[in-house]
Amino acid sequence: MGKFKKSKKGRNKQGNEGKWDETPRRSYQDIVRENEDFEKYYKLQGICPDSEWDTFITSIKENLPTTFRITGSKVEAKALLKVVKSEFFKDILNPTQNSKTVDESVGENEELSPDELKLINLPWYPDGLAWQLKLTRKDIRRSEEYFRLHNFLISETNSGNISRQEAVSMIPPLVLDVQSHHKVLDMCAAPGSKTSQLIELLHGDNNNIPTGYVIANDIDNKRCYMLVHQAKRLNSPCIIITNQDSGAMPNFITKSDGKPSIVKFDRILCDVPCSGDGTMRKNPDIWLKWNAANGNNLHRIQWRILRRGLEMLEIGGQIVYSTCSLNPVEDEAVISRILKEANGAVELLDVTSKLPGLKFVPGMSHWLPASRDIKGYEKYEDVPEEWHQQIIPQMFPPSKEEAEKLHLDKCIRVLPHHQDTGGFFVAVLVKNKLLPWESEKKEVELENKDQEKGSKRENDKTNEPQRKKRRIQGYKEDPFIFFDENEPLWPLIRNFYEIDSKLDPTCLLTRCKEGKKKNIYFTSPGVRDIVINNADRVKLINTGVKTFVRCYNTDMECAFRLAQEGLQSIIPFIGPKRRVPITKDDLITLLTCDNPKLPPEIFRLSPKCQEHLNAISQGSCVLSFVEEDNKNDPDNNSLKLHLVGWRGKTSARGYVPTADCVHYLRLCGADVSKYDVNKFKNKPTGDLSGEGDSNSVKIDVECEVNENEPEEIIEADAEVEKMETANTVS
Ligand SMILES: C[S@@+](CC[C@H](N)C(=O)[O-])C[C@H]1O[C@@H](n2cnc3c(N)ncnc32)[C@H](O)[C@@H]1O
Numbered sequence: 001m002g003k004f005k006k007s008k009k010g011r012n013k014q015g016n017e018g019k020w021d022e023t024p025r026r027s028y029q030d031i032v033r034e035n036e037d038f039e040k041y042y043k044l045q046g047i048c049p050d051s052e053w054d055t056f057i058t059s060i061k062e063n064l065p066t067t068f069r070i071t072g073s074k075v076e077a078k079a080l081l082k083v084v085k086s087e088f089f090k091d092i093l094n095p096t097q098n099s100k101t102v103d104e105s106v107g108e109n110e111e112l113s114p115d116e117l118k119l120i121n122l123p124w125y126p127d128g129l130a131w132q133l134k135l136t137r138k139d140i141r142r143s144e145e146y147f148r149l150h151n152f153l154i155s156e157t158n159s160g161n162i163s164r165q166e167a168v169s170m171i172p173p174l175v176l177d178v179q180s181h182h183k184v185l186d187m188c189a190a191p192g193s194k195t196s197q198l199i200e201l202l203h204g205d206n207n208n209i210p211t212g213y214v215i216a217n218d219i220d221n222k223r224c225y226m227l228v229h230q231a232k233r234l235n236s237p238c239i240i241i242t243n244q245d246s247g248a249m250p251n252f253i254t255k256s257d258g259k260p261s262i263v264k265f266d267r268i269l270c271d272v273p274c275s276g277d278g279t280m281r282k283n284p285d286i287w288l289k290w291n292a293a294n295g296n297n298l299h300r301i302q303w304r305i306l307r308r309g310l311e312m313l314e315i316g317g318q319i320v321y322s323t324c325s326l327n328p329v330e331d332e333a334v335i336s337r338i339l340k341e342a343n344g345a346v347e348l349l350d351v352t353s354k355l356p357g358l359k360f361v362p363g364m365s366h367w368l369p370a371s372r373d374i375k376g377y378e379k380y381e382d383v384p385e386e387w388h389q390q391i392i393p394q395m396f397p398p399s400k401e402e403a404e405k406l407h408l409d410k411c412i413r414v415l416p417h418h419q420d421t422g423g424f425f426v427a428v429l430v431k432n433k434l435l436p437w438e439s440e441k442k443e444v445e446l447e448n449k450d451q452e453k454g455s456k457r458e459n460d461k462t463n464e465p466q467r468k469k470r471r472i473q474g475y476k477e478d479p480f481i482f483f484d485e486n487e488p489l490w491p492l493i494r495n496f497y498e499i500d501s502k503l504d505p506t507c508l509l510t511r512c513k514e515g516k517k518k519n520i521y522f523t524s525p526g527v528r529d530i531v532i533n534n535a536d537r538v539k540l541i542n543t544g545v546k547t548f549v550r551c552y553n554t555d556m557e558c559a560f561r562l563a564q565e566g567l568q569s570i571i572p573f574i575g576p577k578r579r580v581p582i583t584k585d586d587l588i589t590l591l592t593c594d595n596p597k598l599p600p601e602i603f604r605l606s607p608k609c610q611e612h613l614n615a616i617s618q619g620s621c622v623l624s625f626v627e628e629d630n631k632n633d634p635d636n637n638s639l640k641l642h643l644v645g646w647r648g649k650t651s652a653r654g655y656v657p658t659a660d661c662v663h664y665l666r667l668c669g670a671d672v673s674k675y676d677v678n679k680f681k682n683k684p685t686g687d688l689s690g691e692g693d694s695n696s697v698k699i700d701v702e703c704e705v706n707e708n709e710p711e712e713i714i715e716a717d718a719e720v721e722k723m724e725t726a727n728t729v730s
Pocket residue numbers: 169187188189190191192193194195217218219220223244245246247271272273274305729730
């Protein structure tokens with residue numbers, strides 16, 4: 001779904017683009033990576049065989065290699081992968097040395113040990129799209145040898161076509177088995193790297209809008225706007241962002257088949273808050289503050305979230321529980337506790353076949369809950385009273401007989417030295433029947449109560465005018481106002497773009513009750529159902545992908561231009577008139593135009609494109625490129641690029657941000673060397689940073705609308721940038 005991505009207006013405004021590798025403000029070099037308690041605690045737990053201890057402890061003290069994955073639809077991602085392999089990895093990494101520094105089949109290379117390999121294609125990530133570079137970001141940034149790779153990583157990150165994500169953090173969405181019809185809940189989602197993967201998996205390679213959706217939730221309001229930022233990159237109409245404590249997450253109501261019912265989710269990701277000691281390689285400050293009490297205190301929160309997740313899960317549904325902590329009290333102890341409480345209603349799944357080539361150890365069945373002074377206890381009765389607040393009976397490992405039933409060995413533990421990553425824990429659970437404390441009756445009663453509350457609010461609402469900013473438990477968000485069947489704006493837009501009647505206009509929404517509508521967003525019908533039926537009961541932060549934008553250019557018959565963000569969602573519904581076929585050469589001509597004041601004249605484009613443009617009125621249009629080579633491929637593997645364009649009086653333009661522009665040019669095999677400035681020799685003129693827009697191909701200024709991004713989003717954009725930079729996830 002290369003289609004569902006990009007646009008980083010907020011980031012551009014902040015001038016934060018391109019800082020993919022900026023060193024975190026505080027200097028990690030000065031941190032002494034030692035913590036006696038940490039070592040004592042994990043030796044006590046026996047998290048690895050004694051013979052591996054030295055390798056483990058050495059590895060966890062080293063800086064983390066750089067990892068990234070290529071995002072997008074299979075076709076577009078594969079095209080970019082080809083560029084990565086042919087243009088960057090082979091030539092740039094040790095060009096004069098043995099080409100086997102690139103390993104595409106880990107384990108099969110007999111000549112070089114993994115230690116000698118600089119570049120590894122992660123074998124367990126589908127389609128070879130994830131890579132690990134044995135170089136830190138600083139190595140890449142500081143060395144002239146890698147300047148082209150550095151430029152590439154910056155610009156493709158900016159355009160959302162690669163995602164910098166720690167290798168192990170890619171695992172949970174992969175084992176969740178998300179399909180396009182699934183209702184997916186991401187309970188602790190911010191900053192959202194896994195949410196992005198979930199959305200990509202939901203869209204799969206199907207061009208249809210998925211019937212399922214992803215609800216991405218976080219308790220931290222500020223961090224919710226990081227999710228908005230991630231969602232903006234993906235341009236999916238199937239995501240909703242909510243701001244709740246997931247340990248007490250309210251039920252969602254649906255009326256999809258007429259009568260109200262409680263939504264049960266098919267897939268849930270429970271990537272809980274944790275001590276994060278698996279991330280010490282990228283967050284060395286954890287060495288300074290690590291203590292055993294931390295994990296003990298988190299156990300209860302983690303258990304509470306997982307428990308609520310299981311309640312919200314459909315029978316037959318799957319939930320992934322994950323942490324970036326090595327601590328069994330935060331990992332197996334939570335799983336063991338919940339399995340015991342569920343009394344057979346929930347069981348662990350073995351998902352190792354979904355991760356071919358991943359090195360890991362099975363989950364532990366024995367551990368020693370320990371007090372802050374690193375004294376481990378075999379049983380609760382041995383715990384001195386002073387620690388009873390911290391250590392509770394439920395944290396203890398199962399008895400031998402219990403352990404045989406629980407199969408904690410189906411959990412996956414990745415330790416840093418296994419394949420030079422961070423540490424990680426992941427477990428997949430399936431719900432086979434109602435939980436012992438759940439009953440159909442209770443759910444129905446609850447639902448009725450919810451309905452009563454809902455209708456009371458409705459009645460109250462009719463008696464008082466709706467305020468622009470509603471307040472639910474202190475939160476304020478602009479309302480979500482869906483078009484009704486008779487929306488006066490719709491016929492105008494529909495006729496201009498010849499929009500098929502299959503597009504339901506009631507799935508379009510705005511965020512302003514009064515005044516001129518500026519931006520029109522689009523959601524899938526499933527998302528619309530959730531928003532309409534839950535806006536009064538759940539803190540909804542954001543939904544919808546920007547699809548039409550008010551345009552003040554009076555040369556256009558329609559008051560709304562297309563927005564690139566929503567184009568991929570509605571392209572199947574747009575009629576042939578405003579879809580302009582372009583060739584690869586047209587695309588290159590349109591995208592290499594540097595001067596917004598001098599866009600290419602129509603006569604410079606291909607005859608077919610000229611003919612089409614000459615036949616339509618001025619204004620917004622779609623520029624559609626379909627790769628000729630594979631046009632008749634039965635698997636429909638031809639590269640298709642749809643860009644928002646503008647038909648001017650005598651000229652045409654692509655309306656594409658700079659980073660996207662470079663990306664498309666790269667995919668077309670065009671020359672992008674003018675953007676590829678060697679900063680060690682020249683001051684950059686090509687604008688890969690995105691801070692300026694000198695090279696972006698832009699629409700007439702008068703048609704550009706003043707899209708005021710909410711302050712929270714701009715701040716969050718900057719914050720995500722900072723986090724990605726510092727690689728801090730937990
Ligand atoms: C490990 S991080 C999640 C990382 C995220 N899944 C990702 O891949 O980018 C944990 C998140 O849980 C959130 N959180 C903590 N307590 C929570 C709660 N009770 N309900 C919902 N979210 C919570 C934190 O704000 C934090 O963003």
